[in-house]
Amino acid sequence: GENVEQHPSTLSVQEGDSAVIKCTYSDSASNYFPWYKQELGKRPQLIIDIRSNVGEKKDQRIAVTLNKTAKHFSLHITETQPEDSAVYFCAASIERTYKYIFGTGTRLKVLA
Amino acid sequence: DAGVIQSPRHEVTEMGQEVTLRCKPISGHDYLFWYRQTMMRGLELLIYFNNNVPIDDSGMPEDRFSAKMPNASFSTLKIQPSEPRDSAVYFCASSYPLTGPARNEQFFGPGTRLTVL
Numbered sequence: 001g002e003n004v005e006q007h008p009s010t011l012s013v014q015e016g017d018s019a020v021i022k023c024t025y026s027d028s029a030s031n032y033f034p035w036y037k038q039e040l041g042k043r044p045q046l047i048i049d050i051r052s053n054v055g056e057k058k059d060q061r062i063a064v065t066l067n068k069t070a071k072h073f074s075l076h077i078t079e080t081q082p083e084d085s086a087v088y089f090c091a092a093s094i095e096r097t098y099k100y101i102f103g104t105g106t107r108l109k110v111l112a
Numbered sequence: 113d114a115g116v117i118q119s120p121r122h123e124v125t126e127m128g129q130e131v132t133l134r135c136k137p138i139s140g141h142d143y144l145f146w147y148r149q150t151m152m153r154g155l156e157l158l159i160y161f162n163n164n165v166p167i168d169d170s171g172m173p174e175d176r177f178s179a180k181m182p183n184a185s186f187s188t189l190k191i192q193p194s195e196p197r198d199s200a201v202y203f204c205a206s207s208y209p210l211t212g213p214a215r216n217e218q219f220f221g222p223g224t225r226l227t228v229l
Contacts, residue, residue, distance in 0.1 A: 032216065034217065034218075042222075043203065043220040043221065043222050043223055044155070044203070044220050045220070046217050046218075049217065089154075089155060093216060097167070097168070098143050098160075098162070098207065098216045099145070099157060099160055099167075099168060100145075100157065100218060101157075102154060102155040102157075103154075104154045105154050105155070
């Protein structure tokens with residue numbers, strides 16, 4: 001069945017450094033890839049997304065890249081700040097079904 | 113809009129009791145999703161609806177779980193009988209499809225933290 005693998009499960013970086021989270025999906029029909037941020041005790045919230053017809057998208061300090069051939073997509077956070085500390089989930093959306101398959105999450109800790 | 117509304121926010125019950133979780137999606141959204149979140153299994157999709165009709169319930173763990181959507185503004189997730197392993201945070205999310213290329217942001221509710229003793 002459909003599967004999304006996410007690595008690493010935990011990531012600690014020094015404030016100001018960059019963080020990279022990687023995901024791999026299995027279903028080649030997937031064409032929408034959102035990233036959600038979940039702060040402790042809060043709901044997941046969309047931070048950035050990318051469609052399959054785009055290779056890269058950037059929004060201030062965050063960017064997402066997509067390699068359709070390899071079925072890989074990644075989240076890049078530059079100049080990390082303590083408020084970036086959270087759990088990040090990637091997901092792949094299966095075409096015409098509108099449902100997400102979520103990755104297992106990455107707990108990011110930004111050390112001051 | 114107030115966003116997705118869930119109730120109760122916290123529920124503590126004893127094993128064997130019936131539990132009902134409630135969700136009000138964002139007005140105008142056509143899709144409603146129920147997720148379960150645990151440390152061990154992450155975010156699991158249980159079931160989702162389109163225009164009040166269940167589309168995929170393959171994530172529902174077993175017959176003790178049931179979900180309904182009697183109208184566009186209300187859905188319930190029921191567990192009967194509840195067991196300690198059902199303890200988790202249950203999220204409801206809603207979304208709507210835009211025309212053109214697929215893009216469907218899901219908006220999550222605040223979640224219901226369920227503890228089964």
